[in-house]
Amino acid sequence: MTALLFSLVIIVGIVSIVQMLRVFDLSNALKGTDEIQVNDQETNNIRWAFVVFFLGFFAFFIYLVASYGDQLLPQSASLHGLEYDWLMDLNMIIIITAAGLTHILLMVFIFKYAKNVSPKATFVTHNNRLELIWTTTPAVVLTIIVIYGISAWNSMLMDKPEDSINIELYARQFDWTARYAGEDNQLGKANFRMISTTNALGVINSSSIDDRLNEYDDKIFELEASREKVFPGGVSDDEILDNIILVKKNRAAVLQYEEQSKNENFDIANDDIITKVEFHIPVNKSVNFSIRSQDVLHSAYMPHFRAQMNAVPGVITHFYFTPIITTKEMKKITGNPDFDYLLLCNKICGAAHYNMQMNIIVETEEEYNKWLAEQPKFNVAQAQ
């Protein structure tokens, strides 16, 4: 394949060099009006060349479909994915027909109305009936596309089943973390000011607020102490002061947050479960993802599930779907024993954007429950 392509490119290169040399010979021989006007011989060559080009183009299309067709829209592993694929097929049939027919017309007209075979043009300015036809035909076809498209869109985003499992996908440069809502199926609150080395997601429960306030106090103390040791060329006193102000602001914001949410139940975070590297979901159960970002925009993209939603700092976005094929079954379907579902990042987020991924394991409900029971709960992990 590679060798074939390479030789193809070399052939195109050689042909073009030969052509260029010929051109220079010719252009030296022919000066005057031939330089400007296109003679019949050239016209004839060009119309044939266009025919060859368009046939080659169609052949290229068929070649690509034959070579890569099986990898396009890989087997859908989610319930709405089946509807998605059906809609895609419908749209593809429409656009390939439209583009194919217009290109055939273009090719025929180029061939048939070239100057050498059609020396005299017919004076036609417009045709209301024709124009009406080719305005209304696309309008009708597009109406069909719009109706199917919008109803699919609504069902994919707005008909969330009541009993979905809540999972949070948390993005940062350059990895993903998943957080399960646990037995109560409620995700605990989180705040970016609560993020620390021990609490990477900034999850809030009653003890994490106190921990964080203590950490802030330690930090302020540490910074104050470092003011004594300012030396030329190092961090300046002003910079340290700025830093202290920032930390104090953050501390005040956390305090204020605590005040405001006196009546909130922070205990719902206690049974949350946090996992990295891979996350598991049960087959045939609706999963509702809440998507957050720590720093810049990211996008949670799961191509096998026809699922994508951006992670936007400051906003929680949502996407839900029902997986229908387990990883094990998919390994058989694809004939690839190493197959894994992937969560990719699909919004430019920095240098390692291309390597920000997480494996998704779809398994039976028993396997899923067993796996989940083995994971430490948030308050347990926190105590360690």
Added chain:
Amino acid sequence: MAGHKETFITKYLFSYDHKMISRQFLLTGTTMAFIGMAMSLLFRLQLAFPGESFAVLNFFLGDKWAPGGVLDPNMYLALVTIHGTIMVFFLLTAGLSGTFANLLIPLQIGARDMASGMMNMLSYWFFFLSSVVMIASLYVESGPASAGWTIYPPLSALPQAMPGSGTGMTLWLVSMSFFIVSSLLGGINYIVTVINLRTKGMNMLRLPLSIWALFVTAILGVLSFPVLFAAVLLLIFDRTFGTSFYLSDIYIAGEALDHTGGSPLLFQHLFWFLGHPEVYIIILPALGISSEVISTNSRKPIFGYRAMVGSILAIGFLSFIVWGHHMFVTGMNPFVGAVFTFTTLLIAIPSAVKAFNYLSTLWKGSIRYTPAMMFSIGMVSTFITGGVTGIILADAALDINLHDTYFVVAHFHIVMGLSAVMAMFAGVYHWFPKMWGRMLNKKLGYVHFWLTFITAYGVFFPQHFQGLAGVPRRYYANTEFPLFDGLSDISYMVTMFAMVGGLAQFIFLFNLIYSMFNGPKAPQNPWGSNTLEWTTPVEHVHGNWPGELPVVHRWAYDYSKPSKDGTDYRIPGQDFVPQTVPLEEGEIDGEGH
């Protein structure tokens, strides 16, 4: 004007003459295009041979950005970003509109010059300044802007997030501010000129379609560029003065930033409120140029002139209410997504009308395959191929899995990039005799066309297949997981075509420069056109027409018009009727009623 003494500086540098300014735009735009193209070839090398070492990368980028000849991931993103910025703004906005609006508006409406020569000159020099700043940004130590040409914050707002968001991004924003000033100065001038300075008899429905397209383009630019300016300004505020327009709840590089209440999505709304009309700012002039070239070289009136004008207006209007289709997966309210799906798909109707009208212009014509005509035919083909995939991406449901994949890359490169570049080539081949008084070499034009057309499809068509398989765009490499291993041949094929296509552009460059000085002298009206620009002297004069301004009596498309009795052409022995020829008694002008 006439008789005043010209020095080198007033004639070639700070000229008020629209013909000179048009040439300045073309040459600056072409230079920028070659830089942008070279960048794409550099990152295509990495995509075809991920992680492999190339001396050429080290040669261009140095040890810092290509240590040992292996491209640095940050530099990869920088190349992608600046390639996009240059191609969208510097080549296809300023290069295309700047060249042809300046050249064609006064000449085709019968005006002595633009309404304000001074503003016109400033428009070019702001563009030049903006180009210089953009190029300068390539040389800053932390690297040029790398957040993608859409520069979404917070990535673009925080130097902690990537090196390119430091000084490089500041220069990007400065450059873009100059660019917006240039666009506005130019745009206002074009609008005023078309409205006020049409010669006697040139009513709006006798304007050539190129002028209609450039006129609506200028209106779109004047309405939408200020919104980008606002977006850029607020981003500068966030970066420099600690405001929180676009920033909220961010924890980066070990600290929680003091920003709350802003929204990154605000930037996207502002950006795409320009960004979508921008696509039509690029494609409308291309459609206008193609209309002229196709009609002239088919020796037939453009089919359905009024429908063409109507569709330009419809596209122009609709382009303002579709920007949300860039944001389907940002978490916007699904109801809003449905509305944007509907408005976006509406645009397909006027676009389809245009495609069909081009086809029916060819129908029963007598086609002359000049290089310009071939590029215009290529443009019709790419406009259709790239346009139909827009129907899929406009569908919010289908966009979920295709958003930000190579399918999008293929779509907009073909429908916007290729179509506009093809039309720009068509315009240069067609109007070069008017710009420089000499002819481009036709044979070289043919070679250039075929290599460009074949390799362009070779580069962008296979990318649809990568996108449908789920390959995300802006990935430095697809080697970190086995999912896309089966598609690496496509990356390889695309890069090979890109190399040949890139080299082919040097044929054009050679032709352009060689013919400027050595091309055969242009005849008065080389293509047998009706429009007014071919009534001016081949050698440029200030004020365009040495004597009185021409008076217009008919539309621009009386090609192959028969005489009253139908035995010969309207003008015996000549298959075109210039706009300055008076109507006979009982002769119908234009489409009639």
